[in-house]
Amino acid sequence: xxxxxxxxxxxxxxxxxxxxxxxxxxxxxxxxxxxxxxxxxxxxxxxxxxxxxxxxxxxxxxxxxxxxxxxxxxxxxxxxxxxxxxxxxxxxxxxxxxxxxxxxxxxxxxxxxxxxxxxxxxxxxxxxxxxxxxxxxxxxxxxxxxxxxxxxxxxxxxxxxxxxxxxxxxxxxxxxxxxxxxxxxxxxxxxxxxxxxxxxxxxxxxxxxxxxxxxxxxxxxxxxxxxxxxxxxxxxxxxxxxxxxxxxxxxxxxxxxxxxxxxxxxxxxxxxxxxxxxxxxxxxxxxxxxxxxxxxxxxxxxxxxxxxxxxxxxxxxxxxxxxxxxxxxxxxxxxxxxxxxxxxxxxxxxxxxxxxxxxxxxxxxxxxxxxxxxxxxxxxxxx
Amino acid sequence: xxxxxxxxxxxxxxxxxxxxxxxxxxxxxxxxxxxxxxxxxxxxxxxxxxxxxxxxxxxxxxxxxxxxxxxxxxxxxxxxxxxxxxxxxxxxxxxxxxxxxxxxxxxxxxxxxxxxxxxxxxxxxxxx
Numbered sequence: 001x002x003x004x005x006x007x008x009x010x011x012x013x014x015x016x017x018x019x020x021x022x023x024x025x026x027x028x029x030x031x032x033x034x035x036x037x038x039x040x041x042x043x044x045x046x047x048x049x050x051x052x053x054x055x056x057x058x059x060x061x062x063x064x065x066x067x068x069x070x071x072x073x074x075x076x077x078x079x080x081x082x083x084x085x086x087x088x089x090x091x092x093x094x095x096x097x098x099x100x101x102x103x104x105x106x107x108x109x110x111x112x113x114x115x116x117x118x119x120x121x122x123x124x125x126x127x128x129x130x131x132x133x134x135x136x137x138x139x140x141x142x143x144x145x146x147x148x149x150x151x152x153x154x155x156x157x158x159x160x161x162x163x164x165x166x167x168x169x170x171x172x173x174x175x176x177x178x179x180x181x182x183x184x185x186x187x188x189x190x191x192x193x194x195x196x197x198x199x200x201x202x203x204x205x206x207x208x209x210x211x212x213x214x215x216x217x218x219x220x221x222x223x224x225x226x227x228x229x230x231x232x233x234x235x236x237x238x239x240x241x242x243x244x245x246x247x248x249x250x251x252x253x254x255x256x257x258x259x260x261x262x263x264x265x266x267x268x269x270x271x272x273x274x275x276x277x278x279x280x281x282x283x284x285x286x287x288x289x290x291x292x293x294x295x296x297x298x299x300x301x302x303x304x305x306x307x308x309x310x311x312x313x314x315x316x317x318x319x320x321x322x323x324x325x326x327x328x329x330x331x332x333x334x335x336x337x338x339x340x341x342x343x344x345x346x347x348x349x350x351x352x353x354x355x356x357x358x359x360x361x362x363x364x365x366x367x368x369x370x371x372x373x374x375x376x377x378x379x380x381x382x383x
Numbered sequence: 384x385x386x387x388x389x390x391x392x393x394x395x396x397x398x399x400x401x402x403x404x405x406x407x408x409x410x411x412x413x414x415x416x417x418x419x420x421x422x423x424x425x426x427x428x429x430x431x432x433x434x435x436x437x438x439x440x441x442x443x444x445x446x447x448x449x450x451x452x453x454x455x456x457x458x459x460x461x462x463x464x465x466x467x468x469x470x471x472x473x474x475x476x477x478x479x480x481x482x483x484x485x486x487x488x489x490x491x492x493x494x495x496x497x498x499x500x501x502x503x504x505x506x507x508x509x510x511x
Contacts, residue, residue, distance in 0.1 A: 129393055130419045131470045133494075133501045136458045137448045145444035145460060152444075152483040196458075197447040197479070245419075245460060245470045250444055 005265055006383045008095045009222035009229035011105075011215045012042030013339045018210035018328045019179055020115050027058045028069045030111030030211035035070065038213035043226040044105060049215070051076035051103030053090035056111060057123040057331055066109055076103035082239070083366025084279055087214070087334040088373030092235040094216045104217065111211030112331035119207050122331055128243055137196050139281070140204055142244035142368035144196040147284035149250040151198065153299065156287065158198060160302030162189035164283040165202050165325050167311035172322025174312060174352035179206055180326040189283075203283040205323075210330035212339050219383070230345045231383050233268065233359070234376040236261025244368045251299075254372040255292035255363060262361075262374040263294070270294040273376075274357040276316065277341040279333060279365035280323040286310070289363050290318075293374065317354045320344060334364035338375060345379045358382055384429040385422050392420035395433065400500040403491045405436040407467050418467035438489030439464045439507060447478045457481050461504055475505040 014037030016030035031054065039046060052074045054062035063077040076097045080089050087108055094106035114122035125138055136142065150156045166186055172178035184202065192200035222229035238257035241247045263269060270293065278286045287301030295316065296304040304310075310318035321327040321340040328336060341360035343349050358379045365372060385392070392408075396419075399406035408417040411430040424431050445459040457478035461471050473481045474490075487504035494500040 133498050134458050134470050134472050135448070135450075135456060136446075136470065137450070141446045141448055141458050144446040145458075148446060148483065149444040194447075194449050196449070243470075245468060250460075 003092065003095050003235060003265060004099060005233055005267065006219055006231040006378070008098050008216050009219045009231045010342045010377065011217045011222050011225050011227065011229065012038040012044065013214050013342045014038040014041055014212060015177065015336065015339060016111060016211035018177060018330070019208055021113055021209040023116060025113055025116065025209070027056050027111035027113055027211065028065050030113070030209070031066050031109040031213065032069050034111070034211050034213035035107060035109055038107070038215050041227060042215055044215060046070060046072060048105045049107045050074045051094060051097055051106035053078040053080070053094055053106060053108045054110065055079060055081040055086040055332070058112060074103065076106070082371040084281065084332040084334045085364030085366035085371045085373040086332060087338060088235065088362065088364040088375050089237055091216065091232060091338070091375050092237060092373070095232055095235065098216065098218055104221070106216045108214045108216070108335060109211070110332060110335045113209045114331040115207055115209045131243060131245060139368045140199060141196040143282040143284055144199045145244065146250040146288070146369060147198055147282070150284060150287070150302070153251055154302065156302030158190055159186055160287070160306050161198065161203060161283040162186040163305045163308070164280065164286050164310070165189045167305065167308060167314070168280060168319050168323040168325040170311045171320050171352055172326035174350070175322050175327055178322040178327040179208055180322065199282060205281045205325055205329035205333065208328050208330050210328050210336070212335040214335060214338060214342070228346055228380060230342045231378045232375065233378040233382060234262035234264070234266030235374070236265070237373045239371040242367055242370050247369060251288070253288050253292050253365070253369045255289050255374065258372040258374040259293035259363070262376050266376040266378070268359060268376060273359050273361045274317070275320060275341065275344045275354045275360045276318045277321070277337045277360065277362040278318055279337050279363055280319055280325050281329070281333070281365060283325070285365055286318060288369070289365070293361065293363060312352065320349060320352045320354060334366070337364055338362040341377050345377050387422060392422055396420045397499045399435065400491060400502065405438050405489045405502045406433055407436055407463070407465060408432060409434055416466035418469055434465070436463050436465050436489065438502070440487055440489070440504065442473065442481060442483050442485040442487060443468060444483055445473070445481045455479060459504070461487060472503045473505065474503050
């Protein structure tokens with residue numbers, strides 16, 4: 001049995017408050033706030049929710065903690081935790097649950113206060129006896145080594161990496177909710193404080209508080225609700241390793257497996273995609289994912305993004321929210337990656353709206369390029 | 384199969400490190416090198432044999448980490464000639480001069496009160 005194209009749809013989405021929250025705010029406060037906003041977005045009630053899916057670095061029993069807080073007792077819950085791509089996986093699991101009648105209204109929620117409590121406190125790293133003694137600055141150094149290898153094998157340049165950050169910043173300036181408010185140049189990215197070579201601090205995602213919520217229902221039910229349904233056309237999941245020492249090829253992520261799976265389920269090809277929301281934890285990741293998801297040949301990602309190609313007005317709209325680099329990155333960013341894709345399909349994105357956006361691809365990344373999950377969303381014309 | 388009530392893969396690895404040896408495993412079923420050390424081989428086999436690496440390898444990727452108020456620190460992934468990869472550090476060279484493709488040779492770092500000895504690498508010149 002496999003998941004069916006467009007059997008479920010996103011009914012509601014919302015962010016919690018983003019950026020820097022008040023002291024002693026909890027991750028669950030943010031999840032609950034986003035949940036109410038997502039319910040308001042679609043016109044459903046808290047009592048309608050009978051499935052809860054969540055993961056958070058600060059809440060080991062995230063679904064239970066959210067249910068305890070909200071006083072709800074769903075019949076389906078899932079706490080799958082595979083890093084920043086957990087929420088794309090939650091979409092697949094919610095779809096399976098809805099298709100099989102395990103629940104009717106599935107809530108996916110996330111929250112983090114990593115800026116307030118510090119990243120070290122929010123995401124303590126497990127001891128790895130084969131890595132920890134070398135003091136890699138994780139996750140940054142793992143992605144830095146992937147970037148270094150990509151530069152070595154394919155001639156990707158420092159400037160091309162910076163293009164990703166600059167494009168994200170240009171999009172962010174069109175998004176009122178984005179954290180960053182000032183323009184950014186390639187020179188500023190390259191000359192910023194070096195963190196883990198070749199990455200400067202401007203190659204790295206923001207460290208912010210925030211969260212979000214998404215509500216999924218059957219396609220049939222979605223058509224009775226307030227907002228136009230955004231259908232789940234395809235999902236694909238893949239993983240290749242956990243520790244960077246065990247990644248077979250640092251220039252090829254498992255997005256090369258998750259992407260084709262999602263496209264196959266959706267019956268679509270990369271050329272059909274109007275907008276991409278790619279998990280940009282670091283400037284190398286959109287380059288890798290553009291290659292691995294089939295938008296350019298392997299090794300061409302750096303040249304693909306150069307010349308403002310993924311910035312506003314470029315040849316392909318990527319990370320229109322401003323991404324994890326300039327909009328918001330609250331520790332695990334996958335849910336916000338999808339929320340932007342959903343809003344683009346709905347046509348709610350104001351100045352940054354992609355014209356006639358009917359198919360949006362949201363790609364999640366977890367760990368150190370470890371877990372990859374791709375979701376294709378579509379509007380009314382796709383079903 | 385290894386009796387985990389008596390001996391662990393990491394414990395065996397540490398014993399070799401204390402003797403100045405970089406140990407790894409080979410899966411006798413397919414001849415492939417296995418690292419990190421395991422009780423069960425990738426794919427499910429249990430026919431794992433311990434071997435000592437010659438310690439010669441090539442830098443697969445590298446980064447320089449700039450911790451605040453510290454000298455720049457190298458961190459690298461090393462492909463050992465026997466066919467396994469590990470994270471390590473290349474020493475005796477400016478960390479900024481460690482390059483992908485550089486030949487390196489293992490040396491045992493003595494560790495400290497918190498850490499058991501662990502392998503680091505130094506430039507090996509043209510060693511094949």
